[in-house]
Amino acid sequence: MQLLQFTDKGIYCPAGDFYIDPWQPVRRAVITHAHSDHARWGHQHYLCQHDSVPLLKLRLGSDIQVQGAAFGETIRYNGVTISLHPAGHIIGSAQIRVEQAGEVWVASGDYKLENDGLSGQFEVVKCHTFITESTFGLPIYNWLPQETIFDNIAQWIDNNSQTDKNSVILAYSLGKAQRLLYHLKGKVDHFLVHGAIFNTHQVLLENGWDLPPVTLLTPDTPKSVFKNSLIIAPPSAADSTWMRKFNPYALGVCSGWMQVRGNMRRRNADAGFALSDHADWPALLAAVKATGAQKVYATHGFSSVFARYLQDTGIAASEVKTAFGEEEEAVPPTPAPTP
Known part of the structure; x- marks a missing residue:
């Protein structure tokens, strides 16, 4: 059984009995960041990086049950170890590292490698399996400094x-x-x-x-x-x-x-x-390579293209359909209608 599974409610850890960024109400949710496509209302308990706590309360209500954790702090759910690491996407954004019996998965949420001075420097987290966004997973997306x-x-x-x-x-x-x-x-x-x-x-x-x-x-x-x-x-x-x-x-x-x-x-x-809080094409490739992951799952954006490219370079990669990508920047603009 996989350490993390992709279900109709979100990314699920059966051994730890928690979800990462679930899009349906669950008992225990670990949240990567406070954007509305990753932090939904209705969960019984939220865990996030402590800088995200006030942002979640602003967006979801001050009465939610939320626990804040520092970067690198370890938390255990049913013998599964969880830690949060900087994603560099927005203030409070985190990658979720999940480990059990020596197997390590990382769910990156959304991320960028360039330090914007507010969101923290993206931290490379070594893992066996890496779940990566691919919002701008095409070679044409290459940001200026x-x-x-x-x-x-x-x-x-x-x-x-x-x-x-x-x-x-x-x-x-x-x-x-x-x-x-x-x-x-x-x-x-x-x-x-x-x-x-x-x-x-x-x-x-x-x-x-x-x-x-x-x-x-x-x-x-x-x-x-x-x-x-x-x-x-x-x-x-x-x-x-x-x-x-x-x-x-x-x-x-x-x-x-x-x-x-x-x-x-x-x-x-x-x-x-072209100012983005997401990684461009070179940064996506650099992040995947740096993790050393043997398996990569690409979510939202140009996930099929990105997964196929990784396959062509010898990395076992698959596309995963999720409900992520509904915030303004994560959805490509609708093409102009044909006259």
């Missing part, structure tokens, strides 16, 4: 100011929004944010994260504060009446899908920045 991307964003904001346009960027409220704030502080006069981002920001400030001050956008926010500022909103705000108050404005989108130019046009954006 993040310093270059943030310099490009700062230049774009300055250019907009020179032409009397307000700068609006769409970025996921947990992950990229914090990276924008962290890396653009000192380069932008003022940050104005949508309520979804503001709520997350307040929780992170209360828990000691070093992020710059922001202003919550309300119907009463005067237009005079828009100039020389950066307005950050979640992708759900695109094409909404909420956006009208910023006219005239230039719209930027932060997403790995912006690597493909056509996706910028489909979003009706003026600029696209």
Whole structure:
């Protein structure tokens, strides 16, 4: 019997009687990170990295039964050893290492190798079997260094100011929004944010994260504060009446899908920045190789392509269908309809 099994409720450990990122209600859930496709409501007990605890409570309710663990701390369920290790995806994101009788599996959740200064440095965890995401599992996805991307964003904001346009960027409220704030502080006069981002920001400030001050956008926010500022909103705000108050404005989108130019046009954006909280193609390959895994399971994204490529390089790999990949960036944009 496999140490971890793929079931209709999620990734299950029969020996330990727990699930990893289950998408159906279960008794005991080990959570890799606080994005909604991995952290669902309805479980009796949650275990996650301690920085994820306040984020889970924000998203799932303050009354959930949740236990926080430090990176590297070991926990035992029915003789199975569990430990959490940095995934580098977002604040509090972790890979789940599971061991029994010398056999080691790692469920990576979502991850990236480039350290963004907030999410921690991805830790290589040696294992026999590695469960990897493959959101951007195609060779076309090869990110620029993040310093270059943030310099490009700062230049774009300055250019907009020179032409009397307000700068609006769409970025996921947990992950990229914090990276924008962290890396653009000192380069932008003022940050104005949508309520979804503001709520997350307040929780992170209360828990000691070093992020710059922001202003919550309300119907009463005067237009005079828009100039020389950066307005950050979640992708759900695109094409909404909420956006009208910023006219005239230039719209930027932060997403790995912006690597493909056509996706910028489909979003009706003026600029696209391929900033992602997921590993690109070279990083996915590097992570798999570094683990030394003899077996790899690829989930969500371009999982079939990635698994087939690994097979061609001599690694035993399979595609696994999961309910992961429903957060904004993890779903490829819908192609423009045929005229």
